[in-house]
Amino acid sequence: MDYIDFKGVKLSKIGLGTMGMGGRFERDVSNDKQHLSAIEKHLQLGVNFIDTAEVYANGGSEELVGQAISGARSEYFIATKVSPEHLAYEDVIASCKASLARLKTDYIDLYQVHWPNPDIPLAETMRAMKELKAQGLIRHIGLSNFDLEGVHQCQALLGDEKVAFIQAEYNLFDRSAEEDLIPYCVENGCIFIAYSPLDQGSVVKSAELRSELRNYSDRYGQTDAQIALNFLVRSGHVIVIPKALSDQNIHTNCSALNFELSPEDVQRLESTLVNPVVYIDYGKVKPTKDMVNDLAIKTIEDAEQNLLHHSPSPIQLAEELKTKGKFKAIRVSKHESGDYQYLLEEGKLRFWATVIANKESGIVPVLIRS
Ligand SMILES: NC(=O)c1ccc[n+]([C@@H]2O[C@H](COP(=O)([O-])OP(=O)(O)OC[C@H]3O[C@@H](n4cnc5c(N)ncnc54)[C@H](OP(=O)(O)O)[C@@H]3O)[C@@H](O)[C@H]2O)c1
Known part of the structure; x- marks a missing residue:
């Protein structure tokens, strides 16, 4: 596993996404054993960055993450999210406390606004985030599904506190984050969290791009998913958070950085794996x-x-x-x-x-x- 050094903390470049674990929209315990075991396998293979959200399985995903890290809390970096309908000041505070209880921890490493909500002033939400940080309940502030303008607005409202992580969709089908959000992270020393990095399991949903990708997977003796994940983290500021349940996918993803793409191939991939608008x-x-x-x-x-x-x-x-x-x-x-x-x-x-x-x-x- 490769790690990014973020302010002295090692974060695995292959993180774990937990959407769908513990249930889909509602809590469903029927697959908990399998989901918990999938989380634990990732951790055994060196993953220490775990992404969850209060909305996933109506809190069920956070409960499973809490179980998986219990007894070894400090070894893991837990990122969770507050839902757009809870962005009023008191609601952010209440959501955070409820997440802490489900995660069975007294701090959240990264607390992210899941989606912007134009009906609630950003100033109110950012004030709550600052308060949570001042109280030591969260260690870093993040934004998910914000465009660059929204990031600038939040940063201005936060003052001395920093938007430390930005999460958005980033995969070989949609590389638009390379236009602005990733450069922002590189310039400002933040981390970009790439969600749906395998394009929700298709790796890339375009026949042309898939056949282009196949050239590299054949030559490197790796799977398409491994080439894709390896390519996506190339800037040094990106953590990918694929979600995997099957043993095969877990092993594939966790060993996606065990080889190096040559600089020439990275350059070629940059220009050929483009899906034009x-x-x-x-x-x-x-x-x-x-x-x-x-x-x-x-x-x-x-x-x-x-x-x-x-x-x-x-x-x-x-x-x-x-x-x-x-x-x-x-x-x-x-x-x-x-x-x-x-x-x-x-x-x-x-x-x-x-x-x-x-x-x-x-x-x-x-x-x-x-
Ligand atoms: N902030 C947001 O609004 C937002 C939105 C979407 C997602 N996310 C986060 O991003 C995480 C991942 O996104 P995602 O679940 O949408 O998509 P994804 O990780 O791109 O794809 C997940 C799917 O890919 C399959 N898969 C995993 N590894 C594979 C491999 N090596 N080869 C082929 N297929 C593979 C999984 O199958 P198995 O499970 O059967 O192994 C699963 O069906 C989520 O869990 C969540 O934490 C955040």
Whole structure:
């Protein structure tokens, strides 16, 4: 295992993501034995960075992490997250205390805001984070799913305290973090935490990129996942947090840094493993159902009326996007059927906000999975 030295603390560059452990949305103890054993195997193989969240399995993931580290707390670095609906001052404090109880510890190494919530002033949330740090209940402050502008806003509000960790999706399918968040971490001495580093198990959901990757895995005698993880941590400021349950995947991931990609190959991968953003007519994208309520926004009118009661609403988000002038690509997959050529995968609310913001042209930026 390779480690990053962060202010004198060694952090494993291969961390462990625990979403889905202890249950999916609700607590489900039926697989606890298997999940606990998966966490323990990672720890035996040198992983000391564990990512969890109060929302995972409604606290169940934190409970399992607490069990896995009990008796050896100081050997591990525990990162957890406060949910967007708990970002008011008193709620942040209460969430943190509840996480501490589930983790059975008296401090959290890294406390992250899971997602921004435009309905709650950032100043309030940051004041609570500073208070938690002053009380010694958390050691570092982190942000998850914030764009660079949001990071700057939080940093300004924190004053002398630092945004020490930034978490966002980063994998071979979506390398957009390389444009701003990772350079920010390099310049400011922070750590970037790459979530879904294996693109949720696909390693890379694009046939072209997969065949490109295969050249390297064959030549190095490693798996695609190992080449991908090795490549993603190359800046020295990145920790990847793949989630793995099977023995084979755990061993593969934990030995992904046991070889070195040559500088020439890193350079080649930098330029060939690129998934360009494509601009398409939104009418070619087939809407899909929301995971939580099993309903879909099907038309721009549905979106404008906020049919699924999103907060922020698609109109609010569209205003925000217009002000920023920056539109993050939406994920779609190829889907030739009737009038549609693509299927809407992730970023469903953002898709409709982008459509509303670009109503005249009807053009949206997408990343296409083939
Ligand atoms: N901050 C956020 O909003 C946010 C969002 C998403 C995720 N996360 C964090 O990031 C962690 C990881 O993300 P993720 O679970 O979405 O995606 P991921 O780690 O990219 O992929 C997990 C999937 O990949 C499979 N897998 C693991 N190792 C593999 C390998 N070597 N080869 C092939 N398949 C492999 C796993 O299968 P098995 O489990 O069957 O082994 C699992 O199905 C989460 O657990 C969570 O901690 C954070």
